[in-house]
Amino acid sequence: MMTLTTGQAFSQFLEDITATEYQKTNFIPNRKGTVDKDMSAAFPATSDMPFSRGILMGSASKGTIIRPLDDIDVLAVFSNEKQVWQDKYSQDSHAFIYRIREAYAGTKIQQVGTRGQAVRVFYQSGGHVDVAPVFDRGDNVYHLPDGSGGWILTAPTTANAWYSNRNKELGYNLSAVVRLLKAWNRAHSSRFRSFHLETVAATVFSRLGSNYRNALQMFFEFAPKWLYVNDPGGLSGDLSSYLTPTARQALVEALNSAADRAARANEAEARGDHAEAKRLWQIILGSSFPS
DSSP: OOOOOHHHHHHHHHHHBBHHIIIIIIHHHHHHHHHHHHHHHHHHTTTTSSSEEEEEHHHHHTTOOBBOOEEEEEEEOOOOOOHHIIIIIIOOOHHHHHHHHHHHHSSSEEEEEOOOOOOEEEETTTTTEEEEEEESSSTTTTTESSSSSSSEEOOOHHHHHHHHHHHHHTTTOOHHHHHHHHHHHHHHTTOOOHHHHHHHHHHHOOOOOOOOOHHHHHEEEEEEEEOOOOTTTTSSOOOOOOOHHHHHHHHHHHHHHHHHHHHHHHHHHHHTTTHHHHHHHHHOOTSSSOO
C-alpha cells in the first residue's frame, strides 16, 4: 500500500468522518421526517397545541456532523394560536416536555428519554434524535424549556443563518475545519459543547484557506482567548457559561497541548518527515487518523 503524505492522510481522514451522501440525503432527512410524522399525528390541528413544523438543527443542519453519527437535533415547533402556553405551561415547562414524551408512548420507537430541554428518542436500528419542543412566538423566536421548569427564549434559525454566512465568507472551508475540530474534541474528553465550538471557530478565523493543518494549529493557538462568545442568535448570552472554572482551565490546557503538537506536526511535515507529522496528528485527532 502506498504511504500517504500528511496532506493525503488529512484528506482521507476528513472523508472518513464526513457524513456520506446517503446519510445527508436519506438517513438524516428520514429521521427528521419521522419526528414530523409522529408529532403531526399526536398534535393535529384540533389539538390545543397543534404541531406546526419540524426544523433540522444543530450539526446536521450546518454540515458539521461527524461519523459515526450520534444525535440529530430537531426543533419541534408548536403553535400557540390557542394560548396554551399562557394558560397551561408558562410556569411549568416540565409538564410540556413530559407531554411530548407521552406522545411517543406505544410507538415503534423502543426507548424515549427526557433531558431537561429535549426528548431523546432512541431507535432500534441505532442512534437517536433529540427533539427540542418549542412554542413559536413569532419573528423566528421561540420559547424553549430551560431544563429546570422555566423557559428561555431562543433563535436557533438566526444563529444557523449567521453560521452559514460565516462559512460562505470563509470560502466554504469553515465546516470542514469544524468537523476536524469535533474529531479532536471527541478524542479528548468532549470538553467543548458542539454549538460553542462551532461559534468559536466561526469567530476566530478572519480568513481561511484549504490547508487545514495550518488552520487547526491557528485555532488551537487562538481559541483560549476566544472562549467567551455570545449566542449569534442574540438571546442566550455567553456560550461558554456551562464551563466551570475547573472545566475552563482543562479546556484551555487541552487547546494548548494540541497547539504544541500541531506546531510540531507542521514543522515535521515541512522538513519532509511525514511519519512524525502523522504520528502527532493521530494523537491530536484520534486513533482512526491514518498513520
